[in-house]
Amino acid sequence: MIRFGEWMPDQPPLNNNGVTVATNVIPAANGYRSFPSFVPFSNAADDRIRGILAAKDNDATVSLFAGDSGKLYKFDQATSNLSDVSKAGTPAYTLAGADRWRFVQFGEKVIATGGVGEAPQVYDLGSASAFSDLTGSPPKANYCAVVRDQIWFADIDDGTGRVPNKVHWSGLNDETSWTIGTDQSDSQVIPDAGAITGISGGERAVILMERAIAVAYYVGSPLIYEINRVETSRGCPYPNSVTSVGGMTFFLSQDGFYAFDGTKSIPIGAEKVDKFFFKDFDDAHTDRMSAAVDPSNQIVAWSYVSNSAPDDVPDKILVYNYALGRWSILEVQADLIAPLFTPAYTLDALDNLAASLDALPALLDSALYKGGTFFFGGSFDNKIYGFTGSVLAGTIETAEYPLTPNRHTIVTRTVPYFVDGSVTMQVGSRDRQDDTNTYDTGSSLTDEGFCQHRVQGRFHRARMNISGDWTFAQGLDMEGRTIGRR
Numbered sequence: 001m002i003r004f005g006e007w008m009p010d011q012p013p014l015n016n017n018g019v020t021v022a023t024n025v026i027p028a029a030n031g032y033r034s035f036p037s038f039v040p041f042s043n044a045a046d047d048r049i050r051g052i053l054a055a056k057d058n059d060a061t062v063s064l065f066a067g068d069s070g071k072l073y074k075f076d077q078a079t080s081n082l083s084d085v086s087k088a089g090t091p092a093y094t095l096a097g098a099d100r101w102r103f104v105q106f107g108e109k110v111i112a113t114g115g116v117g118e119a120p121q122v123y124d125l126g127s128a129s130a131f132s133d134l135t136g137s138p139p140k141a142n143y144c145a146v147v148r149d150q151i152w153f154a155d156i157d158d159g160t161g162r163v164p165n166k167v168h169w170s171g172l173n174d175e176t177s178w179t180i181g182t183d184q185s186d187s188q189v190i191p192d193a194g195a196i197t198g199i200s201g202g203e204r205a206v207i208l209m210e211r212a213i214a215v216a217y218y219v220g221s222p223l224i225y226e227i228n229r230v231e232t233s234r235g236c237p238y239p240n241s242v243t244s245v246g247g248m249t250f251f252l253s254q255d256g257f258y259a260f261d262g263t264k265s266i267p268i269g270a271e272k273v274d275k276f277f278f279k280d281f282d283d284a285h286t287d288r289m290s291a292a293v294d295p296s297n298q299i300v301a302w303s304y305v306s307n308s309a310p311d312d313v314p315d316k317i318l319v320y321n322y323a324l325g326r327w328s329i330l331e332v333q334a335d336l337i338a339p340l341f342t343p344a345y346t347l348d349a350l351d352n353l354a355a356s357l358d359a360l361p362a363l364l365d366s367a368l369y370k371g372g373t374f375f376f377g378g379s380f381d382n383k384i385y386g387f388t389g390s391v392l393a394g395t396i397e398t399a400e401y402p403l404t405p406n407r408h409t410i411v412t413r414t415v416p417y418f419v420d421g422s423v424t425m426q427v428g429s430r431d432r433q434d435d436t437n438t439y440d441t442g443s444s445l446t447d448e449g450f451c452q453h454r455v456q457g458r459f460h461r462a463r464m465n466i467s468g469d470w471t472f473a474q475g476l477d478m479e480g481r482t483i484g485r486r
Helices: 274-280 283-288 348-352
Strands: 019-023 026-028 031-033 036-040 051-056 062-067 072-076 081-084 102-106 109-113 121-124 140-147 150-157 162-169 186-189 196-200 204-209 213-220 224-231 243-245 248-253 256-260 265-267 290-294 299-304 316-321 326-330 336-341 374-380 383-391 394-398 409-419 422-430 451-457 459-467 472-482
Touching: 026 316, 026 326, 036 374, 051 102, 051 109, 051 336, 051 374, 062 109, 062 336, 102 140, 109 140, 140 162, 140 196, 140 204, 150 196, 162 196, 162 204, 162 224, 186 224, 204 224, 204 248, 243 290, 248 290, 256 274, 290 374, 299 336, 394 472, 409 422, 409 459, 422 451, 451 459, 459 472
Parallel strands: 019 326, 290 336
Antiparallel strands: 019 394, 026 031, 031 472, 036 383, 051 062, 062 072, 072 081, 102 109, 109 121, 140 150, 150 162, 162 186, 196 204, 204 213, 213 224, 243 248, 248 256, 256 265, 290 299, 299 316, 316 326, 336 374, 374 383, 394 459, 409 451, 409 472, 422 459
């Protein structure tokens, strides 16, 4: 059996030991799994959604927040509307250009930053009906994170103008304490490394900069945090490529994709997808990139605008399985991708999602309706979306092989190995390495369990097109016979 190995588009197709195409699938240990389609979950906001957060209060009640250029919203499952919970004012906010809403949960409070042009916002999950300006004179900021028991802001405007290489953290357990020297609140400029492009929290702060990566560890008074640049030969020039899970921070550098473990950067795309990505990536729209983790599938995903996009909307999602070190790609339009939780639905409330059971965005037993359950999602067309729809039709293509070395062969049949769904197979062949592959038309399974072909050449590859409610694609067998050649 020819097993479906790693997708490594940076490698030549001949004897690749992997696959040359892995589209609308996600990596598995012995092949590829299916992935659901991207379907609407809410009604529309006024403008393109620029940030999403799912939060839980102490009673495990889920709240889903989103923001566009002029408003902040809270999802109302009773109506599927995005209810305006902005602070007072018209417009309440004026995000523009590459500005994003970035959210963190700090205890019962949701904190939001909308860039250096907007005052940080706060929403009390237990009592608030709208966001309001965060008190205590915090700086305006592009990035935010929770580090230990403090809020961190990065790339800030501290009232004297923007300082893109400066961080400022709050007092201990107090999101309203921002006076330097009080309750261990302080700030720090990190010189000679360019602007801050992202920050991830936890027990330490990982600070991504254009030309370096810094790590801040809590040391107590008088320094509070010791900030060291641990990477000086590599940085992150792509602000929206940063995401983290389990102590690992993932990002895109100028030479490819990396995972940072707190001490060093580990290349994860080298000789696999880096060259493919930079060739496919429309770098005129770096501001539209987004990154997120789907821990239920153990994947990191990067949404981006490709050079083949019909407009400026991100149309592809590069997927990395961080447990296996393997890649795939989704051809899905998404303005933003994000991890989400859902509020619980009653049967009556399902009427707000669709006019009929058949039109629901997911099956009735889906985690989408259970409440408090994780699902992977994002936004598109001014709405919150979820990867909860019908299974995407996948395409997997093997590497190229000479069935008989230095001889022409004719492929007569393929035998696909998959679980559920339906499959058609195509065979591509060519005589020389500088020829274009010619594929036959798709062949369905016969009653005997194989697909019939009649394709001749020196080099062959097989393409599996799998659709329906399929779950797993493992590989195939290819059969043929040597033929003469004058």
